[in-house]
Amino acid sequence: IANVSTVVTERTLIAVKPDGVQRRLVGQIMQRFEQRGFKLVGMKMLQVSEELLSQHYQELRRKPFYPSLLHYMTSGPIVVMVWEGHNVVRTSRIMVGDTNPAEAQAGTVRGDFSIHISRNVVHASDSVEGAQREIQLWFHRKELMDWDCYDHNSTYQL
Numbered sequence: 001i002a003n004v005s006t007v008v009t010e011r012t013l014i015a016v017k018p019d020g021v022q023r024r025l026v027g028q029i030m031q032r033f034e035q036r037g038f039k040l041v042g043m044k045m046l047q048v049s050e051e052l053l054s055q056h057y058q059e060l061r062r063k064p065f066y067p068s069l070l071h072y073m074t075s076g077p078i079v080v081m082v083w084e085g086h087n088v089v090r091t092s093r094i095m096v097g098d099t100n101p102a103e104a105q106a107g108t109v110r111g112d113f114s115i116h117i118s119r120n121v122v123h124a125s126d127s128v129e130g131a132q133r134e135i136q137l138w139f140h141r142k143e144l145m146d147w148d149c150y151d152h153n154s155t156y157q158l
C-alpha cells in the first residue's frame with residue numbers, strides 16, 4: 001500500500017480552447033494551476049490542424065458531435081500547456097470540472113466560466129496514459145522544460 005505522503009510526480013496536458021482564448025480567460029485559467037502549486041513545463045499558442053485534432057480525439061471520431069467538435073476546435077487559436085506536479089492528472093480534472101458545464105461544480109473552470117457542453121473552455125487529459133500520449137502528440141521533447149521550483153519544499157513534504 002502506497003504511503004499517502006508519497007509524492008507522485010506526473011505531467012498533464014491542459015488546453016484553453018478557442019472560446020477560452022476569445023473570451024480572454026487564458027490568464028485566469030493559468031493562475032488557478034499556478035496558485036494550486038503546479039509547475040508549468042511547456043506552453044504554446046497555435047491554430048490546430050484537423051489532422052492533429054483527429055489524433056488527439058481519436059476515441060471520439062465516430063461520435064455524432066465529432067464534426068461540430070472539429071469545427072469548434074479549429075475556429076481560432078488555442079493555448080496548450082503541460083503542467084507538472086503531484087497527482088496532477090486527477091487533480092486537474094477536478095479543477096476543470098465535469099465535461100458538461102451544467103454538471104460542473106462552481107469553483108471549477110467549467111463551472112465558473114461556461115454553460116454549454118459544446119463551449120466548455122478547456123481540455124484536461126483524463127488519465128496518466130492519456131496525458132503521456134497527448135503530451136507526445138502536442139509537444140516536442142525540447143519544448144518541455146526541466147526546471148526546479150525554488151519553493152518545492154513548501155509545496156511538498158521534505
Ligand code: UDP
Nearest residue numbers: 065069098099117118119120122123124126
Ligand atoms: N463534446 C461535445 N458534446 C458532447 C460530448 C463532448 O461537444 O456531447 C466535446 C466537449 O468539448 C468535450 C470534448 O468533446 O470537452 C471531448 O469530450 P470528452 O468526453 O473527452 O470530455 P472531456 O475529456 O473534454 O471532459
